[in-house]
Amino acid sequence: MKNSQGAAYAGCPLAEVKGDTDVSEANGPKKKRMSLEKRHNLTGWVFLAPATIMIAIMSFWPMIQAFILSLQTGKANDLSFGGLTNYMRMFKDKVFMTSLGNTFLYLIIQVPIMLVLALMLAQMLNNKDLRCKGLFRTAIFLPCATSLVSYAIIFRSLFGVDGFINSVLVGLGVLDSGYNFLGHAFSAKVVIIIALVWRWTGYNMVFYLAGLQNIEYSVYEAAKIDGASPMQTFFKITVPLLKPTILMTAIMSTNGTLQLFDESVNLTKGGPGQTTLTMSHYIYDTVFKFVPTFGYASAMSFLIFILVAILAFIQMKVGDKRD
Amino acid sequence: MTKTKRNRILMYIVLIIVSLVSVFPLYWMLMAATNKSVDVSRGRLIPGTALIDNWKALFAQQPVQRAMVNSFKYAVILTLCALVICSLAGYGFEIYHDKHKDLVFSILLLAMMVPFVATIVPLFRMFSAAKLLDTTIAFILPTISTPFLIMMFRQNARAFPIDIIEAARIDGLNEVQIFFRMFIPTMRSTYAAAMTITFMNAWNNYLWPKVIMQGEESITMPMLVANLTEGYVTDYGVLMLAVLLCSLPTVIIFFLLQKSFAEGITGAVK
Incomplete structure (x- = not known):
């Protein structure tokens, strides 16, 4: 299993030159393997970045803003800090x-x-x-x-x-x-x-x-x-x-x-x-x-x-x- | 033996009653769309002859064509974008997982707790400040990436054999190619399930378009149907025809993708 994984990494574009060599060589110098893993790691981040960023902007950030807004009073865009006034108002x-x-x-x-x-x-x-x-x-x-x-x-x-x-x-x-x-x-x-x-x-x-x-x-x-x-x-x-x-x-x-x-x-x-x-x-x-x-x-x-x-x-x- | 038999009969009776109750309101809607309002009120349950009159009245009163085109445009664009973005993320979280990515994933799951209505005021202010009201972008952005879809793709990606990825790497495909040429075709039923859910949610969304679509020309089907009930006198025939037109696309999609939908959900619950 380990060998086949090593061979798989060796088969990647970066290590293409070594494609047909035997197992011991296919495992390759440590440095090259590391960089390949890093590359895959980075690919992972790139794959999940758009969705993660969108959730941060469209869910978490508005949530924080809602909290800040909830501490402000006033009509339309004419707002001023009101502390917990809004929360008190709710219960009345x-x-x-x-x-x-x-x-x-x-x-x-x-x-x-x-x-x-x-x-x-x-x-x-x-x-x-x-x-x-x-x-x-x-x-x-x-x-x-x-x-x-x-x-x-x-x-x-x-x-x-x-x-x-x-x-x-x-x-x-x-x-x-x-x-x-x-x-x-x-x-x-x-x-x-x-x-x-x-x-x-x-x-x-x-x-x-x-x-x-x-x-x-x-x-x-x-x-x-x-x-x-x-x-x-x-x-x-x-x-x-x-x-x-x-x-x-x-x-x-x-x-x-x-x-x-x-x-x-x-x-x-x-x-x-x-x-x-x-x-x-x-x-x-x-x-x-x-x-x-x-x-x-x-x-x-x-x-x-x-x-x-x-x-x-x-x-x-x-x-x-x-x- | 007689007891199991009795249980069986009881089970069929319960299932038949529940099925009838489930289908009846929709059947009634279908029949109402073909009848005159007076007959609908009288409780007529068989097809009538007023379909064409109702159709003409509806199209004369409301911009049905525009609402249909808008709803399709918004829902299709949102579905395509959401599928690409969320499946990429689900694949990324599963295939390249390490402890940092797992942490990010559990933080993202917290977004499931965020009620949409809680973010609506800041989102509205955000989009109106960016002058994006009445645009497709404003419609799609808030729900383009959902923790539910990402989770569903991640769970299903678990069943994607790692050997395929390794074999593809040996064949010289890069990571992006592996995703598009190997993962997407293999995960067809997951995509179908995700598509059904996303399209239905997008098509049926009412609160968000009601907030951002303020111009007459950006109206959606659910908004149009809701507008029809604003008056004092309700023409049931016309109203139910509008409801029918609004429900048709999601019902058709559901029937077409029903089988893969069930498979995809099964993978997500595992």
């Missing part, structure tokens, strides 16, 4: 607190429902005896191919006063006239949660299905022979073995939910009142709809960053513990 801002509460409500209710559902579906689809597997998988994943704006509007229309759901309920005699699902705080939140589960379950399921490919199927067959119920198989085999994948999807979903924007804007427009408004929606409004207050908006968005980091940290800790 009723609209912001509502949006924070809404976002967490979606997180606490929707993410667990979605992940458990996705896991169960993945386990069912992983069954070797299942017929029409591809058909089921495609159908369940299909919602993910629609854009966020599109599905938000489809659900808005389905649940509208003169929408499909109401026409069915009236037709069946459950309701006398159309119920304004999006005009009442509770039902509007429920519609958002239903929509989110509809859109994202298949997405998470694909990751679990992929993770299940790496688990020997014989484990499942052995469990079946031992008479394990589907419930037992689920909790004793699927969940523990997929833990890294579950952790990854939990972090991704948390991150996504804390940033909910399209649904709030297009499905309910944050209403009725501000009862379904999300944090991102409110931040957008403070910058682009009202008189821009960059400092305040940055403080709110920095809070989201801190929340994402804390929650990811907790999830990783919890994920580790159960080993």
